[in-house]
Amino acid sequence: MRTFRALLILAGMAAAPLHAQAVVDRPHTRVELIAESSAPAAGQRLTIGFLLTPKAGWHTYWKNPGDAGAPTRVAWQLPEGVAEPAALSYPIPDRLVISGLMNYVYAHPNVLLTEVMPPAETPRGRPFVIKARLDWLVCSEEQCVPESADLTLPLAIGNGATDAEDGYRIALARAALPKPVDWAAHWAATGGRFVLSVPFANPNKVTAAYFYPEVDGAIDYAAPQAVTIAGEALRLETAAREPKGGIAGVLRIERADIDHPIGFALTASPGAVPAAGTPLGPVEPVAAVAAAPExxxxxxxxxxxxxxxxxxxxxxxxxxxxxxxxxxxxxxxxxxxxxxxxxxxxxxxxxxxxxxxxxxxxxxxxxxxxxxxxxxxxxxxxxxxxxxxxxxxxxxxxxxxxxxxxxxxxxxxxxxxxxxxxxxxxxxxxxxxxxxxxxxxxxxxxxxxxxxxxxxxxxxxxxxxxxxxxxxxxxxxxxxxxxxxxxxxxxxxxxxxxxxxxxxxxxxxxxxxxxxxxxxxxxxxxxxxxxxxxxxxxxxxxxxxxxxxxxxxxxxxxx
Known part of the structure; x- marks a missing residue:
């Protein structure tokens, strides 16, 4: 009987961390569900986000994780009459090479944003509870662990006033998103090489650039991207895989006059690309990581x-x-x-x-x-x-x-x-x-x-x-x-x-x-x-x- 009771207690201890709440700590990640306003207005869009903070030495993944990894996934449980939110919006990722594999990752706190809209006829004061199950992969250089959390964010319909703390965090997260642009970007592939041309004002101020494709199969992730200035355009060249159709992605730019990277979400279509111009130098993977082993x-x-x-x-x-x-x-x-x-x-x-x-x-x-x-x-x-x-x-x-x-x-x-x-x-x-x-x-x-x-x-x-x-x-x-x-x-x-x-x-x-x-x-x-x-x-x-x-x-x- 004592053994049976001990087993029940052990099972209860294992299950305890699964209790749904707005902030959940997992062995390698802390995750929090936040909203721009705790009193969202009926009929108005409300920005919400998942704040993931990986522990030191661990990282989570972008929507396209690169050579390995997995994107974060969410399953919603929303109040009646609320439409399914759009896909999560990701901030600009970093690059990390492990054993020759290029990973698009977040090794620091990152917020994944989306929007919900309470029905217009919802009266003030009515509870508006957002529930979500988040599943993500967190990895170190030695291992990967799938983690998940059931999150609940209790709100109440109100005047839509922005919260001081979470509203500020949402604003910072929104500023970290790549800016959507409709530039006439083109790509071409020949001889196993992929070339992307992006029109860019004042390209001479650019000190580094990197293109993150949203879809798998366009480029060899681990290959360096050689960047040159071709007139009023940035030209990126790397090893090709099997690119086809419109290729959406994020162009990460570093400039001498800005102390942080900026990103542009664009879609490149097949077309003519210019010849190589003045080189910026190849963008290598993270310098501290060794090249792929033999x-x-x-x-x-x-x-x-x-x-x-x-x-x-x-x-x-x-x-x-x-x-x-x-x-x-x-x-x-x-x-x-x-x-x-x-x-x-x-x-x-x-x-x-x-x-x-x-x-x-x-x-x-x-x-x-x-x-x-x-x-x-x-x-x-x-x-x-x-x-x-x-x-x-x-x-x-x-x-x-x-x-x-x-x-x-x-x-x-x-x-x-x-x-x-x-x-x-x-x-x-x-x-x-x-x-x-x-x-x-x-x-x-x-x-x-x-x-x-x-x-x-x-x-x-x-x-x-x-x-x-x-x-x-x-x-x-x-x-x-x-x-x-x-x-x-x-x-x-x-x-x-x-x-x-x-x-x-x-x-x-x-x-x-x-x-x-x-x-x-x-x-x-x-x-x-x-x-x-x-x-x-x-x-x-x-x-x-x-x-x-x-x-x-x-x-x-x-x-």
Whole structure:
């Protein structure tokens, strides 16, 4: 009973930060919903904004995040009769290169603006409550974390007077937006080069310029943009991808007579562009960041990252029991090598399959990265149930059996090449929630490489993950150093269930962050139903009573 109460308290602690309010602190970001007026006038537009403040060393993303990342998304819950707001307006972003990937980011406080309009017939004094769920990706140079917040801003219809504090913050945010212009900008692409021409008054005062395209696929983000003055126009040239049609974007300008950058939102159409003129010099990525590493270095990082994954709590138990299985019954050397190769093949195939899915989705226009599936609560729920099942198997609650009988050590002891291959697939899939040194940079760089090189990096990650088991399978001296089978293996197997249960707890926490209290409750209900079902299976395997199906069936029906 005490354990059950402790679990309830722990679940409540995990759910507490999800309470809806106007200001929410997340592990890496503080977000606030603000309005220009706390007493908006009926029938008049009200500017509202999301103020995101990333913690030191972290950043959020522009509407087009560049080579990696994801834009901020919002789902509204507005009073009756209020139209859906327009898309969020973003301030001018900064540039950040990590492992050869160009990111369009905000490493400092930034406000995303939009407008709502209370219905004209709304009487004064009536509550006007704005609710929104905000989802964003926040990253450091080592990892990315999806965060979200349910925000509620209670207002009341009034005279529309501007608030002193929030009105000032909204005014500053509005001034930071790029200015819409209808300049006759043109672009042309030839020989793998993209050239943009923008008419600009007094171009000689410009000290630096950079073009941020709003749509993906027009330019190579990480390539320098060479800027020249061609008459009364600015000419920017960079490496092209596949530009087409009108290309909207933001031209960021720095001038000697202005102490801050200014931005212009424009749309360039295909057309004639002038020849290069007087150079301003190429605009390089952030100076403090090194150039893209060579493929060999990226591969080495992927392999090292894969090796380190083996000590993570989501992988180590599976690897340990699989390796100790080779110590059973003096496994012949040929069989040990066969199992090691099959296990490695399963790991590499899963890593390449997940990597191929990422590349395919990115080529189709989706802005996703490695482990993108973990941003879907349904995938988190499936992983939660899978990890819970593995943990219960390790704990001895039930055994995985085939027609030939019990497999003893469950998921890690499936015999033959097919069983080892399946265990490799499982280990690689279970490893997706984990990350470690070298891995993030290598996988991020892979997304900017040609497909063949990217697949090599994903295969390198799989090779690193499989290396310890390959070493055990191919080096007899290592197998001889493994402890001999005995009753201690049963105790070790039960002990190794602990990191799997901790992994399940972490996944439940992530599910709560993504899907709220209701989503986490449903996931934990599924865990309870699965646990009771597997307990019943184990009881039947051990010759338990036939009535054992009653609580399991009831739990499944309730779930």
């Amino acid at each position: 493929l060999a270095v990226i591969l080495l990082g992927a392999i090292l990252g894969g090796v380190i994954l083996n000590v993570m709590p989501c992988v180590f138990p599976i690897l340990s029991l699989k390796a100790l299985h080779l110590a059973r019954g003096n496994v012949p050397a040929a069989e040990a090598r066969r199992d090691a190769l099959a296990y490695a093949a399963g790991v590499i195939v899963m890593c390449m399959a997940l990597g191929g899915l990422v590349l395919g989705l990115r080529s189709a226009g989706s802005l996703v990265g490695w482990a993108f599936q973990l941003q879907d609560p349904r995938v988190i729920t499936a992983l939660l149930l899978l990890v819970t099942g593995i943990a219960l198997n390790f704990a001895g609650t039930f055994e995985i059996t085939l027609s030939s009988g019990s497999l003893g050590s469950g998921v890690t002891a499936r015999g033959g090449a097919v069983g080892s291959f399946a265990t490799g697939l499982l280990a690689a899939f279970i490893a997706t929630p984990c990350t470690g040194p070298f891995m993030a940079g290598a996988l991020g760089a892979a997304l900017a490489l040609p497909e063949s090189a990217a697949f090599a990096v994903f295969a390198g990650l799989g090779l690193g993950l499989a290396l310890p088991f390959l070493a055990v399978g191919f080096i007899p001296a290592l197998r001889r150093r493994l402890p001999k089978p005995g009753a201690w293996m049963v105790r070790l197997r039960a002990l190794l269930s602990l990191p799997m249960f901790l992994t399940a707890l972490a996944l439940a926490w992530v599910l709560g962050r993504q899907a709220g209290v209701e989503g986490m409750t449903m996931g934990l209900a599924g865990v309870l139903a699965l646990g009771l079902l597997l307990w019943w299976v184990g009881a039947r395997q051990r010759g338990g009573g036939g009535s054992a199906w009653v609580p399991a069936g009831g739990a499944l029906a309730a779930a």
